[in-house]
Amino acid sequence: MDAEATGLTFRDATDADVDALVALIESAYRGDASRAGWTTEADILQGQRTDPEGVLQVIKSPRSRLLTVEQGGRIVACCQLEHRGEHVYFGMFAVSPGQQGAGLGKAVMAEAERYSRDTWGAGEMHMTVISVRDDLIAWYERRGYRRTGEMSPFPYGDERFGVPQRADLQFELLVKPLV
Numbered sequence: 001m002d003a004e005a006t007g008l009t010f011r012d013a014t015d016a017d018v019d020a021l022v023a024l025i026e027s028a029y030r031g032d033a034s035r036a037g038w039t040t041e042a043d044i045l046q047g048q049r050t051d052p053e054g055v056l057q058v059i060k061s062p063r064s065r066l067l068t069v070e071q072g073g074r075i076v077a078c079c080q081l082e083h084r085g086e087h088v089y090f091g092m093f094a095v096s097p098g099q100q101g102a103g104l105g106k107a108v109m110a111e112a113e114r115y116s117r118d119t120w121g122a123g124e125m126h127m128t129v130i131s132v133r134d135d136l137i138a139w140y141e142r143r144g145y146r147r148t149g150e151m152s153p154f155p156y157g158d159e160r161f162g163v164p165q166r167a168d169l170q171f172e173l174l175v176k177p178l179v
Contacts (some may be wrong), residue, residue: 006113010067010069012089017059017075025092028095028100033097036097043165044165077095077096077108089122094151104115113176124175124176130172131171145176151170
């Protein structure tokens, strides 16, 4: 998906985008609206995925960039890029449910990887994915990410990250070289 051919605009998020970004992220992962796409977490997590404070914190951080993607004047995707020395952490990735499966996610990842390599000189992209999300992990693997087996605990009891519907949630680190 060529950004120019599809009318995509990539830019940094601003304070004025917070409400639209929270709505996008929530729609991509939680509740019935998320079921229109394939990235839903509605069966494993309920409650919120993020909140205005969390989004604003990423926007304001000097080490982060919240890449915002517009099409036709509407925000349709986003991702967080956090510069961590030799690597960049990729998170808060959301694509509007109605546009999932059409190549938009691939275009966002390609731009995120290009920016991280060319602007920050990062050698790797890191991300964490809930380890039971087999379809999502497979999608990342097709894009060159590899499972590390390195796990970190899910923040059970902290409803800022959702209300787990299972007792076996944990995050797995995925890594991709950017060279």
